[in-house]
Amino acid sequence: MQEPLPDGGLVRKLWLGEADAYRDHLLRLDPDSRHRRFSGAVADDVIIKHAATADDLGVVIHGFFVDGVLRGAAELRHFGDMYSRQAEAAFSIEKEWQSHGVGTALLERTLLSARNRGVKSLQMNCLADNRRMQQLAKKFEADLKFDFGSVVGELEAPRFTPLSVMREAVEDAHGMTSAWLDASSRLFKTA
Known part of the structure; x- marks a missing residue:
């Protein structure tokens, strides 16, 4: 799908030791974006604890960077252990960079990572009023299921190949x- 990214942005995996950049990004989310990312209101200390797990085994985070600052992220987490065939993808994009193709680029990378890690079923949970996330899921032909004020999008990842x-x-x-x-x-x- 390869859409151009805004402001010369770069999508890449977060490296070990970049949990602080992830934490800072999540803390910068405006109240509405934070509510949508975590499906409700969460305190800063909850975000700090969550971001500290970014370097855990079985977690892959792709980030959208502008001038070296993380402005969007897609988090892939296996259910259970890191060898599970099921995983969840969660997205967060700072308001200024929403609706510019960042989510599409992040989901493409997340799907590739899921595929190469043997994930067969990838879930994307969102609130029922989160139209952007639902549109993104539909763009990749996700099966959407509505459940008590939330939506679960399921994507099937094909088997990995050498390519x-x-x-x-x-x-x-x-x-x-x-x-x-x-x-x-x-x-x-700066020098």
Whole structure:
């Protein structure tokens, strides 16, 4: 689907040790976006505890970065252990970058990661009034089920192939190189 990202943004996996960037992103969410991400009101300390688990086994987070700052994220978490065939995807995008293709780019990467980790069923939960999330799920042909004020979108991930594994490795290498170049150029600008 490859839509251009706004403001020269970059989508890449979060590396070990970037839980603080994830925490800061989640804390910057406006009240409505925070409510939609966590399906209700949550206190800052809950977000801080949640973000601290970003480096856990079985968790893969893709981020949308602008000028080295995390502005959107897609979190893939296995149900149970990291070898489970079922997982959940959760999305958060800061208000300024919503409705610009960021969610599509993040979901594409999340689906590839889920596929390459043997996930067969990927769930995306959202509130019944979260039309953006429902549109995103439908874009990828998710099966939507309405349940007591919330919606569960289920996507089936195809089996991984050598090509899908290679594609993820190439995207990871590109993301790492781009992040390194971005950080280097920002260092030179401040010097």
